[in-house]
Amino acid sequence: MQESTGKAALIRRDGIALLDRILDTPRIAEIVPRLPSDTLHRVVDRCGLEACGALMALATPAQVAQVLDLDLWRRPGAGLDEEFDADRFGLWIEVLVDQGVDVAARMLARLDVDLVAAGLAQHVRVFDIATLDAYETSDGTEIPAVIERDGGLGCDVAGRRLIPRRQDAWDAILDVLVELDASHPAAFARLMRACTALSNSRREIDGLDALLTGAEQAMFELADDRERRREGLGFASAAQARAFLESSRRLRLDAPAPCSADRGAQVQAPAGVDAPAPAPVDAVDAAAAGTETAAVIDLLSEAGLLAAAPRGLLAAPSGPASARDRIHAQLRAAVEHDPAAGATRQAELAVLANAIVAGCTIEARPFTPQEASDAVLATCSLGLEYWPARWGDAAPTSEDFLVRHDLVTVFQVGWTVLHDEVCVPAVTRLLEALGTLPARDPQTQADLAALRDTLTRHLRAGTAWQARDALDVLASLDQLAWVTLLGLIAECPVALATIEVAGAPRARRVDPSAFTFISSRAQIDAVGAYLATLPDALGA
Numbered sequence: 001m002q003e004s005t006g007k008a009a010l011i012r013r014d015g016i017a018l019l020d021r022i023l024d025t026p027r028i029a030e031i032v033p034r035l036p037s038d039t040l041h042r043v044v045d046r047c048g049l050e051a052c053g054a055l056m057a058l059a060t061p062a063q064v065a066q067v068l069d070l071d072l073w074r075r076p077g078a079g080l081d082e083e084f085d086a087d088r089f090g091l092w093i094e095v096l097v098d099q100g101v102d103v104a105a106r107m108l109a110r111l112d113v114d115l116v117a118a119g120l121a122q123h124v125r126v127f128d129i130a131t132l133d134a135y136e137t138s139d140g141t142e143i144p145a146v147i148e149r150d151g152g153l154g155c156d157v158a159g160r161r162l163i164p165r166r167q168d169a170w171d172a173i174l175d176v177l178v179e180l181d182a183s184h185p186a187a188f189a190r191l192m193r194a195c196t197a198l199s200n201s202r203r204e205i206d207g208l209d210a211l212l213t214g215a216e217q218a219m220f221e222l223a224d225d226r227e228r229r230r231e232g233l234g235f236a237s238a239a240q241a242r243a244f245l246e247s248s249r250r251l252r253l254d255a256p257a258p259c260s261a262d263r264g265a266q267v268q269a270p271a272g273v274d275a276p277a278p279a280p281v282d283a284v285d286a287a288a289a290g291t292e293t294a295a296v297i298d299l300l301s302e303a304g305l306l307a308a309a310p311r312g313l314l315a316a317p318s319g320p321a322s323a324r325d326r327i328h329a330q331l332r333a334a335v336e337h338d339p340a341a342g343a344t345r346q347a348e349l350a351v352l353a354n355a356i357v358a359g360c361t362i363e364a365r366p367f368t369p370q371e372a373s374d375a376v377l378a379t380c381s382l383g384l385e386y387w388p389a390r391w392g393d394a395a396p397t398s399e400d401f402l403v404r405h406d407l408v409t410v411f412q413v414g415w416t417v418l419h420d421e422v423c424v425p426a427v428t429r430l431l432e433a434l435g436t437l438p439a440r441d442p443q444t445q446a447d448l449a450a451l452r453d454t455l456t457r458h459l460r461a462g463t464a465w466q467a468r469d470a471l472d473v474l475a476s477l478d479q480l481a482w483v484t485l486l487g488l489i490a491e492c493p494v495a496l497a498t499i500e501v502a503g504a505p506r507a508r509r510v511d512p513s514a515f516t517f518i519s520s521r522a523q524i525d526a527v528g529a530y531l532a533t534l535p536d537a538l539g540a
Contacts, residue, residue, distance in 0.1 A: 016047055016048075016051055018043075018046070018047065018299065019043065019047045019051055019052065019055065021299055022043070022055065022296060022299055022300075023054055023055065025295055025296050025299075028058065028296070029058050031296050032055065032058040032059055032063075033058070033059065033060050033063065035059075035063070035296075037062075037063045037066030037067050037069075037070070038066075038070065039300060040055070040056070040059060040063060040067050041067045041070045041071055043055065043300075044056070044067065044071060045071075049071070049088075049091055049092065049095055050091070050095060052095070053095040053096065053098050053099045054099060056095070056096070056099075057096070057099040057100075057103050057107075061107060061110035061111055064107060064111065065111055065112060065115070068092070068111075068115065069226055069229060069230070071088065071092075072084060072085055072088050072089055072092070072119070073085065073223075073226070074088070075238070075366065081223075081237060081238045081239060082223075082237075082238070083223075084118070084119070084122075084219055084222070084223065086119070086122035086123065086166075087168065089119035089122065089123075090122075090123055090166075090168050090169030090172075090173070091169065093169050093172045093173055093176060094169050094172040096108075096176070097172040097175055097176055101175050101176055101178075101179040102179060102183060104172075104175075104176045104179070105176050105179040105180040105183055105184060106183070106184070108176060108180060108187070108191070109180060109183075109184040109187035109188075110187075113187075113190050113191055113194055114194065114218065114221070114222060114225075115222060116191060116194075117191055117194035117195050117198060117218065118198070118215070118218045118219050118222045120173065120191075120195055121195060121198040121199065121215045121218065122165065122166075123164065123165055123166055123168075123169060123170065123173055124162050124163065124164055124165060124170070124173060124195070125162070125163045125164075125165060125199040126160055126161070126162055126163075126192055126195040126196045126198075126199050127160065127161045127163070127196060127199060128159065128160055128161075128196060129156060129159055129160060129161050130159070155174055157174075157177055157178055157181060158181045158188065158192070160192055160196070162174065162177070177191075198215045198218055199215075235354045235358070236351070236354055236355050236358050236359065237358065238358050238359055239359075240355075240358075240359070241354070241355040241356075241357075241358035241359025241360070242359040243359075244355050244359065245355060245356075245359050245360055245415065245491070248411065248412040248415040248416065249415050249416050249418070249419040249420075250416065250419075250462075251412045251413060251415070251416040253386070253388050253413065253416060253417075254388075256390060257390075257391055258391050258409045258412075326381050326384050326385070327377055327380045327381040327384060328377075330384065330399075330401055330402045331345055331346070331402065333399040333400065333401075333402070334400070334401075334402035334403050336399075337399060337400050337403050338400075338403045341402065341403045342402075342403075344406070345402050345406075345407050348406060348407040348408055349373070349376060349377075349380075349407060351408075352376045352380075352407065352408065352411050353369065353372040353373045353375075353376050354372075356372040356375055356376060356492070357369060357372045360491050360492055361490075361491060361492075362375075362490070362491075362492055362494070363486075363512065363513070364468075364469075374517055375492055375517050376411060377517075377519075378414075378517035378518060378519035379411050379414035379415055379418065379492075379517070379519070380407055380410045380411050380414055381414070381519040381520065382413075382414035382417055382418065382518060382519050382520065382521075382524075383409075383410040383411055383412070383413035383414030383415075383417070384401075384410060384414075385520060385521050386413055386414065386417045386521070387410070387413055388413075417524070418492065418493050418518060419464070419465075419493075421524050421527075422488055422493040422518060422524060422527055423464045423465050423488065423489055423490065423493050424459070424464050425527075425528065425531060426464075426485060426488040426489050426493070426527070426531060427455050427458070427459050427464045427467060427489055428459070429531040429532070429534055430455060430485060430489075430531075430534060431452060431455050431456065431459075432534075432535070433534040433535045433538050433539075434448060434451065434452050434455075434538070435452075436535050436539065437477075437535075437538060437539055438539065444473065444476060447473040448473060450470070450473075451470050451471065451473055451474075454467050454470040455467045455470070464489065465489055465490050465491045465493075467489060468486060468489045468490055471485055471486060471489065474538065477538045478537045478538055480498055480537070481498075481534065481537040481538055483496060483498075483512045484496050484498045484499065484530065486512070487512070487515055488527065488531075492517075493518060493527075494515035494516060494517055494518065495515060495516045495517075495518055495523055495526070495527065496512065496514070496515050496516075497511075497514060498530065499523070499526050499527055499530050
């Protein structure tokens with residue numbers, strides 16, 4: 001724990017040093033608006049938002065809007081939909097106000113009013129003061145004043161009562177709204193109308209409806225708009241990714257032809273911002289951009305914060321995982337034969353990796369971007385090797401194969417093979433092994449019976465990987481077999497070192513995190529050989 005904390009602190013110190021060097025660059029105010037928003041977000045992620053206020057103050061509102069799209073949404077768990085982070089929104093307000101309340105007000109005035117209102121609605125309620133005062137109706141009835149219990153923290157601004165929902169960021173929010181009213185009255189009026197509408201929404205008192213409140217509806221629409229923008233960049237929501245991966249593992253390899261669908265990746269600029277996205281610095285000629293821009297480019301490149309070259313064009317990995325040479329060679333050949341098709345294949349790789357990150361887990365946790373990229377390449381390599389001969393006029397070994405065929409279908413072939421040839425056989429052979437075990441103590445017998453029921457139920461339902469959580473009882477029989485099966489019975493099956501040494505003297509220990517993505521028929525054959533040893537391993 002101390003080692004992990006110390007490493008994180010070291011990374012943060014390095015990030016702060018990097019940020020200082022960037023901000024010390026001459027004419028940095030002219031350079032920052034040219035940086036891609038995803039690069040700015042990488043800097044924020046590396047250095048910490050609190051330290052990046054000066055940098056973000058130099059960014060354009062369009063850049064800030066795109067960074068907020070990346071930074072304000074958090075996934076509560078692996079494979080779950082991202083949710084708006086109200087705490088993070090409050091921190092953004094505080095960071096901008098630290099750069100000057102006028103800077104923060106100017107930025108908020110140019111951001112999307114629905115985004116700002118939805119964020120503020122998590123922190124403050126806004127009412128027209130007139131609606132809270134006492135009044136007398138035309139028939140002489142006196143209506144008493146509405147007393148809002150705000151603990152004395154409420155404040156009146158430009159005819160509106162602001163009442164905090166939470167204390168964090170309240171001072172910063174109040175300061176920036178006062179400045180917004182003074183310097184950008186039209187934007188302030190629009191924002192207050194939106195916030196008032198969200199604050200006034202209430203559920204029906206009878207409780208017989210299932211309608212969203214105004215604030216909940218606004219957040220739903222905000223999330224939907226964001227998903228549409230990110231879909232244009234090749235990102236998928238968790239629900240979309242799960243649906244895609246589920247359908248991909250059910251591809252009919254015995255069909256006369258693959259499913260015909262236009263799944264080519266389309267990459268376009270995000271919509272919904274008030275200015276075009278800045279030109280990517282990654283592609284800028286450093287000499288033409290000037291020495292100052294070149295210096296920033298070099299700093300970001302050295303820190304690994306600029307977009308890397310497409311992974312498909314990198315040299316194939318060295319070592320025993322050379323089966324992936326096939327997919328690397330095919331990608332290079334596609335670029336050489338048809339640059340447009342090669343670019344599409346690269347975009348498809350990104351779309352597939354995004355789907356893995358959004359909709360799949362590994363070791364009961366989310367994939368890292370690097371792991372997702374490696375998993376996609378390995379699965380596509382497996383798909384090439386298992387590509388049905390009846391599908392198309394191009395063999396997977398031909399140089400123009402990826403000019404004629406999309407990578408999404410290749411991935412789906414490999415994903416189906418992983419399920420049908422690894423996950424399902426692992427469950428099937430485990431059930432067979434459990435049926436041959438000698439009698440154990442009553443508690444272990446009960447746990448093993450429950451495991452058999454769970455395995456059988458998920459196998460029949462076609463969701464074999466969901467039986468993974470029930471395998472813990474195997475740890476008391478053989479820990480090596482347990483961790484190996486945890487890798488095989490999974491959404492994305494992986495091979496541990498125990499697979500490589502099947503048939504040889506058994507390893508005494510294995511690191512569960514040292515896994516290999518399955519990318520070849522030879523590895524699947526090794527999995528089959530290992531599964532044949534299960535009865536001996538569990539019965540010993």
